[in-house]
Amino acid sequence: MGGYGDIQMIDENGLRVDGRGPGDLRPVSIETGVIPVADGSARVIWGTNHAVAAVYGPMEAHPRKIQRQDRAVLDVRYNMAPFSTPDRMRPGFNRRSREIGKVTADALESVVLLEMYPRSKIRVEIEILTAEAGTRCVGLTAASVALAHAGIPMTDMVVSVASGKINDVVVCDLNKEEDNYGDADLPMGILPNSGELVFLQMDGDLSPAEFQEAWDYNMEAAMVVHQIMVDALKGGDA
Amino acid sequence: MKDGRVARPDNMSVSNDADGPRNIGRASLLVAPGEDLGESEGHEAGHGVLELDGRLRATKHGRVNENGTEIAIEPLRTAYIPRPSDLVIGYVEGCTNNIWFIDIGAPFNAILPMSLGPGKAAFGGTRSLMDIGEAVLCRVQEVEETHSSVVTMKGMGLRKIRSGNIEQVDPHLLGRLIGKGGKALRQLKEDTDCRIIVADNGRVWIDGEFDGIVAARNQINAMSDDAKSTGVDA
Amino acid sequence: MGIPLVPQLLRAHLAELAENDQRHDGRARWESRDTELEIGILRNAEGSAKVRMGDTIVYAGVKFQIMTPYPDRPNQGGLMCSAEIRPVAGRNWEPGPPSPESIELGRVVDRGIRESGCIDVDNLCIIPGEKAWQVILDLFAISDDGNLFDAFALAGIAALNSAMLPEARFEMSDSDRPLPVSKTPIMCSYHKVGGRFVYDADGKEELGGDERIHITLGDDGHVHSLQKGLKGIFTENEFAEIMEHAQSRCKELRELVLETEEAD
Numbered sequence: 001m002g003g004y005g006d007i008q009m010i011d012e013n014g015l016r017v018d019g020r021g022p023g024d025l026r027p028v029s030i031e032t033g034v035i036p037v038a039d040g041s042a043r044v045i046w047g048t049n050h051a052v053a054a055v056y057g058p059m060e061a062h063p064r065k066i067q068r069q070d071r072a073v074l075d076v077r078y079n080m081a082p083f084s085t086p087d088r089m090r091p092g093f094n095r096r097s098r099e100i101g102k103v104t105a106d107a108l109e110s111v112v113l114l115e116m117y118p119r120s121k122i123r124v125e126i127e128i129l130t131a132e133a134g135t136r137c138v139g140l141t142a143a144s145v146a147l148a149h150a151g152i153p154m155t156d157m158v159v160s161v162a163s164g165k166i167n168d169v170v171v172c173d174l175n176k177e178e179d180n181y182g183d184a185d186l187p188m189g190i191l192p193n194s195g196e197l198v199f200l201q202m203d204g205d206l207s208p209a210e211f212q213e214a215w216d217y218n219m220e221a222a223m224v225v226h227q228i229m230v231d232a233l234k235g236g237d238a
Numbered sequence: 239m240k241d242g243r244v245a246r247p248d249n250m251s252v253s254n255d256a257d258g259p260r261n262i263g264r265a266s267l268l269v270a271p272g273e274d275l276g277e278s279e280g281h282e283a284g285h286g287v288l289e290l291d292g293r294l295r296a297t298k299h300g301r302v303n304e305n306g307t308e309i310a311i312e313p314l315r316t317a318y319i320p321r322p323s324d325l326v327i328g329y330v331e332g333c334t335n336n337i338w339f340i341d342i343g344a345p346f347n348a349i350l351p352m353s354l355g356p357g358k359a360a361f362g363g364t365r366s367l368m369d370i371g372e373a374v375l376c377r378v379q380e381v382e383e384t385h386s387s388v389v390t391m392k393g394m395g396l397r398k399i400r401s402g403n404i405e406q407v408d409p410h411l412l413g414r415l416i417g418k419g420g421k422a423l424r425q426l427k428e429d430t431d432c433r434i435i436v437a438d439n440g441r442v443w444i445d446g447e448f449d450g451i452v453a454a455r456n457q458i459n460a461m462s463d464d465a466k467s468t469g470v471d472a
Numbered sequence: 473m474g475i476p477l478v479p480q481l482l483r484a485h486l487a488e489l490a491e492n493d494q495r496h497d498g499r500a501r502w503e504s505r506d507t508e509l510e511i512g513i514l515r516n517a518e519g520s521a522k523v524r525m526g527d528t529i530v531y532a533g534v535k536f537q538i539m540t541p542y543p544d545r546p547n548q549g550g551l552m553c554s555a556e557i558r559p560v561a562g563r564n565w566e567p568g569p570p571s572p573e574s575i576e577l578g579r580v581v582d583r584g585i586r587e588s589g590c591i592d593v594d595n596l597c598i599i600p601g602e603k604a605w606q607v608i609l610d611l612f613a614i615s616d617d618g619n620l621f622d623a624f625a626l627a628g629i630a631a632l633n634s635a636m637l638p639e640a641r642f643e644m645s646d647s648d649r650p651l652p653v654s655k656t657p658i659m660c661s662y663h664k665v666g667g668r669f670v671y672d673a674d675g676k677e678e679l680g681g682d683e684r685i686h687i688t689l690g691d692d693g694h695v696h697s698l699q700k701g702l703k704g705i706f707t708e709n710e711f712a713e714i715m716e717h718a719q720s721r722c723k724e725l726r727e728l729v730l731e732t733e734e735a736d
Contacts, residue, residue, distance in 0.1 A: 036527035083517035083533025125560035153297040156272030
């Protein structure tokens with residue numbers, strides 16, 4: 001998080017660098033069945049973010065040491081393709097990706113009915129092809145749709161979005177400049193039918209009132225994205 | 239979650255009811271996981287449905303089926319989960335001295351013990367009786383709580399599959415393949431002059447003359463494609 | 473990579489199909505699957521392409537970096553090809569370090585492009601002895617239903633062909649200019665299925681098939697690279713048949729690459 005308060009990212013009319021108002025979501029489109037060989041798959045285009053997710057399983061959990069006798073485990077990988085960022089990302093072990101994989105798995109394990117498949121694993125593969133802020137949210141959202149597409153039972157789908165603050169204005173769904181130079185970033189993973197949370201992180205500086213505003217923006221945006229997810233599932237495969 | 243009925247190919251599109259298939263003619267509601275299905279009062283949660291705080295909720299992506307008081311989801315895509323007495327087509331993936339491990343397309347491989355196998359051999363002679371990569375028609379004998387199963391070849395018609403071809407069909411299309419009262423399958427067998435066995439794990443064995451096998455495969459693919467494009471699938 | 477089970481019945485069936493001059497999906501012996509090529513689809517890459525062949529889907533991205541030339545080659549830049557088949561692409565692609573299969577894939581595709589000389593590394597100099605362009609081609613599979621070789625090779629050359637040197641972004645000039653690519657090498661791969669070679673094998677044919685041959689041809693029909701993979705033997709006649717098909721198919725695919733670039 002920057003705290004580069006000098007960079008003006010919102011003008012006197014309340015318009016952001018990409019023309020959005022403070023409460024506006026970037027355009028989101030979702031398709032299912034984009035990876036034909038997978039058990040379930042989805043593509044999410046969110047602003048200029050482009051992510052795909054594939055689900056394989058349930059299958060026998062190998063290696064044995066990750067197996068749990070009473071339930072399935074989610075084996076989640078989050079990865080950014082080398083060409084996803086302006087500066088090439090070297091393939092290979094990446095701590096940030098490892099962390100995101102873990103918190104994504106934690107979020108999804110809160111909704112997937114894991115007890116139905118003891119000793120199994122369900123693989124979730126998230127690949128970011130083009131990155132432009134909020135990739136962990138895009139990835140988690142894509143993974144939810146892919147799991148639903150694969151017929152994996154869940155109590156709800158997870159919708160994830162990040163709001164924050166730029167130039168002392170709370171805004172919904174940070175874009176790249178706002179994420180880099182803004183003052184706060186609050187990504188959340190929301191269950192649309194209950195408003196409960198399965199994923200929560202925060203960086204930066206928000207007053208209690210600002211925090212509430214960002215929280216509310218995320219909740220509202222989640223409802224919109226959720227409808228897009230449902231429409232994608234009901235609309236049939238790509 | 240209450241272990242409701244597992245999605246099974248033979249009760250998806252073809253009803254057990256004497257009156258015929260239940261949902262034909264009415265577009266069944268397509269739901270996503272998390273969707274509310276109404277009050278739980280007076281209803282039972284079937285496959286893919288959860289009861290939470292007095293309401294019924296869909297946990298799978300699929301079509302809602304009402305079967306009396308039971309509300310269940312017929313998933314659009316599903317993994318095969320074995321049940322006792324299922325007829326399955328499997329491939330030998332490995333073996334030990336007296337057990338074969340059979341891939342039946344389920345999360346876990348099935349176990350075929352020598353005593354339930356194709357014949358008798360000395361301890362250690364498993365591969366000479368049935369080798370890795372061979373295909374077999376067998377029946378699920380029992381399923382333990384973690385869904386790994388024991389299969390048997392002792393039973394009418396169960397045997398090694400030595401000829402012909404095995405196709406894979408999405409489990410939820412098997413009902414369509416078989417047809418009302420088995421009509422579509424009978425027609426297919428006649429048209430192609432082939433022996434066709436539809437197993438519960440989504441695998442179909444086709445045996446006969448080469449041209450018949452190819453014709454049967456083409457018809458099955460056509461049925462799958464048709465189902466996808468006319469929206470039966472979505 | 474997880475070793476998939478090869479059903480004996482599949483091999484027997486593929487052999488019978490071959491004897492009857494048929495393939496399991498109804499294609500003719502030298503027929504390819506539906507092939508789609510798109511370029512410029514990855515916003516953060518300086519050149520990009522997406523190829524779909526049947527259910528095999530791959531992306532290629534070109535990124536540029538500034539490198540310091542080697543002391544003994546002060547005017548030379550570099551070309552690096554990297555191929556990744558991550559677990560996203562299929563049930564049998566397991567997480568972990570690159571498997572021998574994926575390493576071979578990357579290297580075979582790299583050779584096809586490099587040996588053609590389509591990228592002149594002597595032409596990538598910025599400041600002699602100090603700075604030169606390094607061209608990095610990343611090949612990325614998201615769905616594997618067979619013949620990743622040809623999909624990667626096609627996406628790779630299409631991405632290179634449409635790549636722009638980011639001279640403006642690196643403040644070397646007012647605008648970006650196209651990466652000079654002097655020719656369009658194309659790879660065609662053949663798998664022995666049921667006892668005979670076929671073109672563009674899909675996942676099932678690869679599973680039940682045997683050895684394979686990869687041929688990269690340049691604009692003038694010149695041979696730029698060859699690779700025979702897996703165990704098995706083939707005859708001079710079989711090779712001649714394959715080469716004949718490759719000559720015409722490579723030409724078709726080359727036209728596809730060039731047309732797609734023009735239309736953009």
